[in-house]
Amino acid sequence: MNFNEKDIVNILIAGTAGQGVITLKRLIEFAAQKAGIRRCFGTEHHGLAQREGAIVSHTRYQKELNKDERKNIQSPLISYGYADLYICIEPVEALRHSLFASSKTTFTINTHSIPGVMITAGLEEYPTLKTIKEILTQYTNQIFFLDATKLSLSTFNSNKYANIIMLGFAIATRKIPFIQIENYEEVIKERLREPENNLKALHLGLENGRKIIGDY
Numbered sequence: 001m002n003f004n005e006k007d008i009v010n011i012l013i014a015g016t017a018g019q020g021v022i023t024l025k026r027l028i029e030f031a032a033q034k035a036g037i038r039r040c041f042g043t044e045h046h047g048l049a050q051r052e053g054a055i056v057s058h059t060r061y062q063k064e065l066n067k068d069e070r071k072n073i074q075s076p077l078i079s080y081g082y083a084d085l086y087i088c089i090e091p092v093e094a095l096r097h098s099l100f101a102s103s104k105t106t107f108t109i110n111t112h113s114i115p116g117v118m119i120t121a122g123l124e125e126y127p128t129l130k131t132i133k134e135i136l137t138q139y140t141n142q143i144f145f146l147d148a149t150k151l152s153l154s155t156f157n158s159n160k161y162a163n164i165i166m167l168g169f170a171i172a173t174r175k176i177p178f179i180q181i182e183n184y185e186e187v188i189k190e191r192l193r194e195p196e197n198n199l200k201a202l203h204l205g206l207e208n209g210r211k212i213i214g215d216y
Contacts, residue, residue, distance in 0.1 A: 001175070003063075003177040005062075005178065006062060006066050007063075008061075008062055008072075008073055009060065009061050009062070009084055009085075009175075009176070009178075010058070010085070011028065011059040011060070012057070012058060012078060012085070013057045013059070013087045013088075014054070014056040014086070014087070014088050014093035014094070014097055015055060015088065015089030015090045015163075016055060016093070017054075017055050019089045019114075019163055020160070020163035020164075021044070021163070022057060024163045024166070025044060025057040027187055027188070027192075028059055029059055030187040030191065031184045031186075031187045032179055035178055035180060036063075037061045037063055037178060037179070038062055038064055039061060039072065040062075041059075041060045041061070041073050041075070042058060042059040042076055043057065043058050043077060044058070054096060056096075056097050058076055058078045060075075060076060060078060063177070080100055081099070081100065081102040082100065083101055084106070085105070085108070085175035086101060086105055086107045086108070087166055087170045088109045089166055090110065090114050091127075091129060092113065092116075092127060094107055094109050094132060095127070098135070101139040102140065103140050105140045106142040106143075107136055107144065108144050108146070108166060108170045108173060108209075109132075109143070109144065109145050109146075110145075110147065110148040110162060110166055111129060111146065111147040111149075111150075112149030112150065112159075112162070113126060129145065142173075144213050145212075146166070146169050146208055148165040148166045148205065149162045151165055151204060151208070152165055155201075164188075164201040165201045165205035165208075167202060168203060168204060168205025168206035168207070168208075169208060169212075169213075170205075170209070171184075171209065172206055172208075172209025181202075181206070185199060185202070188202065
């Protein structure tokens with residue numbers, strides 16, 4: 001998909017509390033500012049910082065504005081069916097907010113699962129990745145998986161870089177237009193702890209994304 005500079009870009013990020021969903025959202029928004037994006041809105045709703053509770057954020061931006069203000073961003077919330085990109089750091093969260101998806105949506109999903117309380121209690125069953133993909137295919141065929149947590153553990157001996165790896169993976173979809181890799185690098189250096197590891201994680205995700213996604 002080729003974006004026009006006046007198009008509204010809609011990005012949904014979902015996962016569980018503690019996975020860095022909000023950090024990832026703000027990183028994209030700060031990078032958008034570096035890239036000269038004229039208007040950028042965002043919001044998030046979550047379970048009052050409940051550890052491993054569901055969390056989702058919305059980021060919307062326009063490179064250039066229309067003369068007709070009615071065609072520009074007026075709300076930080078994405079409407080149902082209008083997400084261009086869904087970055088999911090926990091697989092089942094891709095289903096929880098799938099109403100935002102449509103045939104234009106691209107899903108990038110971390111395959112590492114964090115079962116909820118009902119599942120660990122044996123009252124519900126966690127869906128397989130095959131089942132998740134089958135359900136999402138009702139919306140779109142642009143569904144890509146990467147075990148970012150495993151990649152983070154094997155590279156850094158820590159799972160805390162999975163969100164930045166997922167950002168690099170998502171960049172490979174070309175669904176975050178008008179923001180250059182240098183913009184993310186600059187923000188990482190300015191705002192994140194351990195910038196060298198985070199930069200490495202970003203490029204690790206991008207490299208794997210190019211291999212997995214290619215020219216879909």
